[in-house]
Amino acid sequence: MTKLEAVIQTSKLEAVKTALHDIGVEGMTVLEARGHGRQKGHTEFYRGREYVVDLLPKIKLEMVLADDMVEKAVETIIGAARTGQIGDGKIFLSKVDEAIRIRNQERGVAAL
């Protein structure tokens, strides 16, 4: 099993979610996040005081997938989330030891 974490532009959530659903990804957790990579922030003015906002709003998706789904999911996210601009986000993959469904204690891929 592999955990896929993707940080994407907020405006791409709907497209990514739909595309993942279409290839059979059944569950995910979505978090509102703030962060930055190479993308520069912007400045805001309040009564002449300048504030540099460098932590920008992002969406973070988390899902744990059966290993045979991973590459397909990665391609799907890239396809739906890419604009070609700085700030499109990143995908991280890591191994997961175990998954347990709380309702009936199913384990492993069956619990996903």
Next chain:
Amino acid sequence: MVTEKPWITSGLLLLFLWITVHAAFPQTSGNATPVASGPVASQAERIAKLEQAVADAKGSADNSWMLVSSALVLMMTGPGLALFYGGLVRKKNVLATMMQSFALMAIITILWAFIGFSLSFGSGNTFIGGLSHIFLRGVGSQPDADYAATIPQQTFMVYQLMFAIITPALITGAFAERMKFSAMVLFMILWSVLVYDPMAHMVWGKGGLLNAALGGRFPTLDFAGGTVVHITSGVSALVCALYLGKRVGYPHEPMPPHSVVLSFIGACLLWVGWFGFNAGSALAAGSLATSAFVATHFGAAAAVVGWGAAEWVRNGKPSALGAISGAVAGLVAITPAAGFVGPMSALAIGLLAGVLCYLMVAHVKARLGYDDSLDAFGVHGVGGTIGALLTGVFASRAINPIFKDEQGNALASGVIDGNPGQLLNQFVAVLVAWVLAALGTVMILKVVDLVVGLRVPADHEIQGLDLSQHGEEGYYWEVSA
């Protein structure tokens, strides 16, 4: 028995109806219409009756406007100012900030009943009223002709109370996010008695030093409180900011407003409430109220444009916060002038105030380095001073013939009207207000500092005043829905 209940309820309802109808129209159960007895009333008697009826009608009209105005001015403090300031602070201080305004609505009211009204408007000397109306003695339904001949003195009293409430509430913007609640309460009680009441008496009270209509030494034109309300609060705000020092982390840590949306609603309520503040200061429902209403609105509109344009030029964008701050600055500046100037002068005053207050808040403050959290000085101190001086320039006898010669002919009011000396009187009033506010505030701060201490400990400040001062949060984090 459930089935019996409708009968009991309907029976009670009928009984209640019978009682109210008979209480409201007791004569319906009495004799038939009385027949006029005695001779037909003479013409003189009928005219006297008619005159009385006309006077009563005017009194009712004036009184209704003044009661509405009183409510409007209270609305300026809560929720107007409370929302305006509440949105400008950080999340962790929203309730504490709103609570300061709200607490003053209660505390100043009690103080006003005990002694404040008497010290402001009771007979006294040049500087302060006496104790003639202590505990509101003698303040009833009869008008006090010196102040407002057509409304009950009680209406005048409660209208003036709303001004006494909002003035100290304005100061809270300067020490927001760092003053102890107990210190705020003590400070405001002392400030109201030692700064507000004397200043109100000097400008508006019988025989006050600066009174324009009731025998002042330096007749000052201050229609609705440019000196009394805005200079006193603004200058005291500056002194508070300097005395208390900066907030922990200022100016390195970002402290942007947590909700310009709340501030926006607050500013709109302030604008509407200000019609009661300025047009109500005519103390009657006549054409002077209309004139002040119009000037107020035009001043605010011009200041929105002034602040917005200045910001657009300097930052490349006009902000919502800039627009609403401009409105408040314009309303402040037009306050002393409202009942003395025409619409075109109001536009000029508003435009100037908008631009100058923006420069003060956005540029001068940063250079000087003091932490007036919500710009109480930059808007009220600066806007009030600009307004008080410009009133001396633009005041016109065509709008309000306040100065008269012995034959009752109107004399020139402001500089443009042909009375250059008026600017000197305005300057004296500005100076008196600045000095009284600054000295009074320093003295009171020292006393309060000794008695209860002014600032919350640094860890309480970091935690936020909502929790440390009031034990609650404006935005409670609820995990389950």
